[in-house]
Amino acid sequence: MKLRKCIMACVVAAAVVVTSAVTAMAAGSIDKNGKVNGNQIPNGYKLEVTKEDTPVYPEIQKIYKILPQAIVSVNKGEYKMKDFIADMNKEAAQNTDLTEAAKENLTQIAEKLEGTEFVTVFYSLKKEENLGVEIKKTEDGKYEVPLTVENLTKELTGLKVLAYNAVKGEWEIIEIPADAIDVENHTVTFALEDISLFSIISDDPAAAK
Numbered sequence: 585m586k587l588r589k590c591i592m593a594c595v596v597a598a599a600v601v602v603t604s605a606v607t608a609m610a611a612g613s614i615d616k617n618g619k620v621n622g623n624q625i626p627n628g629y630k631l632e633v634t635k636e637d638t639p640v641y642p643e644i645q646k647i648y649k650i651l652p653q654a655i656v657s658v659n660k661g662e663y664k665m666k667d668f669i670a671d672m673n674k675e676a677a678q679n680t681d682l683t684e685a686a687k688e689n690l691t692q693i694a695e696k697l698e699g700t701e702f703v704t705v706f707y708s709l710k711k712e713e714n715l716g717v718e719i720k721k722t723e724d725g726k727y728e729v730p731l732t733v734e735n736l737t738k739e740l741t742g743l744k745v746l747a748y749n750a751v752k753g754e755w756e757i758i759e760i761p762a763d764a765i766d767v768e769n770h771t772v773t774f775a776l777e778d779i780s781l782f783s784i785i786s787d788d789p790a791a792a793k
Contacts, residue, residue: 631729633659634706640750640780647682647753650675658783659705665788668702669694672755686754693746693755700742701788703733709779726775731784736770742787743772750780757785 634641634655645652654671657663663671676682676690709727743765745758764773776782 631707631709634708634781635659638708640708640748643750644748644781647686648675649679649681655706655781658702665697665701665785669697672697689754693757696757697746697785699788699791700744700785701790703740703743703784703786704731706781706783708781725777727777727779728773728775729779729782730771730773732769732771733784734770736765736767736772738767740786740789744785745774745776745782746785747776747778747782748780749776749778751778760784 632638636656641652641655644655650671654663654668658668672690672694676687676694679687682690743760745760747756747758748754749756758774758776760772760774766772772784
C-alpha cells in the first residue's frame, strides 16, 4: 500500500530551515536502545526509531512477511547487514504475493548492500498530532534531513541511505554527497522523496581491516 504524504522540503534555497537534528550511533556501535536526541523537527513531524507501533510498520507488514521483523531485529542490535541481506533474498524467494518487479527490487538492493554495514538504526518520520501545521511538498517532492551521527569519522566511508520509498513501494539506496558530510560536526544531510523508513549505511569497516 502506498503512503501519500505531503511534506515540506527543507532545501538551502528554500525559506524553511530545519534547525534540529537526530543523534545516531556510528557503524559498529549502532544504538540498541533506540534513543533519539533532539528529535523534534520544527515542521510538524517527529523523527523516531521505527518500531511496531510506528505508522509505517503495519503498512510494510501488508506487503512483506519477513522484512518487518528484520527491521525490528536491526533496531534491537540483533541483526547485522548480512542478516538483513539474507532476509531480503528470502523475502524475494518465498513471498508469492509480491509482484515480479517487487522481487527484482529486493534482490537488486540486497546485491548492492553486500560489503556494507548499518551505521544507524531504521528511523521514521511520524506526524505529530494537534500541532496545527499544514505540511506540503515542494515542486521536486524532496525532503532534506540533517542527521547527527555521533561517531562519524573520516575513516567511515561510502555513506549512503537505505530507504523504503512508500510512495513508489520500493527500496532504494541514495548516495550521500561528500559535501553533505560534515565530519567535524558529525552531521550528514540527505534528501528523500519519502521518509517513512530509512537508515544510514556505510562500507563495512571490518572489510577494510
